Every structure is written in structure tokens, then in C-alpha cells.
Amino acid sequence: QVQLVESGGGLVQAGGSLRLSCAASGRTFSNYAMAWFRQAPGKEREFVAAISRSGSRRDYADSVKGRITISRDNAKNTVYLQMNSLKPEDTAVYYCAARQWDGNSYISGSYNYWGQGTQVTVSS
Numbered sequence: 001q002v003q004l005v006e007s008g009g010g011l012v013q014a015g016g017s018l019r020l021s022c023a024a025s026g027r028t029f030s031n032y033a034m035a036w037f038r039q040a041p042g043k044e045r046e047f048v049a050a051i052s053r054s055g056s057r058r059d060y061a062d063s064v065k066g067r068i069t070i071s072r073d074n075a076k077n078t079v080y081l082q083m084n085s086l087k088p089e090d091t092a093v094y095y096c097a098a099r100q101w102d103g104n105s106y107i108s109g110s111y112n113y114w115g116q117g118t119q120v121t122v123s124s
Helices: none
Strands: 003-007 010-013 018-025 033-039 046-051 058-060 068-073 078-083 092-099 118-123
Touching (some): 018 118, 033 068, 046 078
Antiparallel strands (some): 018 078, 033 046
């Protein structure tokens, strides 16, 4: 069992930056591939970014490429999402997710563990 707790969300103006953190506990963090998904009101949850267990592979949704960076610190059991040049359409609840295998990272159903989410609101 892995417990995930997100933090770092908030209200920011368009063009601003935020860094989300997801702290994991319960099992060996480096055994888990990690990802961020988001869900805006009235929309389905969508993939944002993912990082492999070793950190050697990172995947991004086309909508965030060049603006968002995912990273992990296995010593701190934490995965990060650095978000720059934020747009109003980035407004959503952001969720951290974990699974014990690498591979196609886009499928939300492939992740076993989820955090409670953190709200990101970007004002225009």
C-alpha cells in the first residue's frame, strides 16, 4: 500500500508558476512509476506527465510540453510537477498517481494508488 499526499496548489495569474509536490509513504518509492493527472470541472480526468521508476523516462501531454516538468527525488520519496507559463485552461484539480511498473503512462486506469488532489486555479 502506498499513500500519496499532494501539496503546492493555489491561485496564480496567467503566466505564473507553481510547483506541486506529491509525498509518498508506505513502500519503497523507487519501485513506483509516478504520474500527474488533472481534472477540470465537467471534464474527464486527463494525463499530464509521468516519470519512470528510475527517472530515466518522462512523458508529457502535448498540451503541457515545454511548460511543465516532472521530476522525482527518491531519497525524499517525492515527485514534483514544475508548472511554468500557466494558462487559465490549466485550472483543474491535480492528482498524483503511482503504479509498480513502467510502460504506457497515459492510462489512468493502470495506476493503483491516487492522492486526494490539489486545486490549481489560473486567473486570466
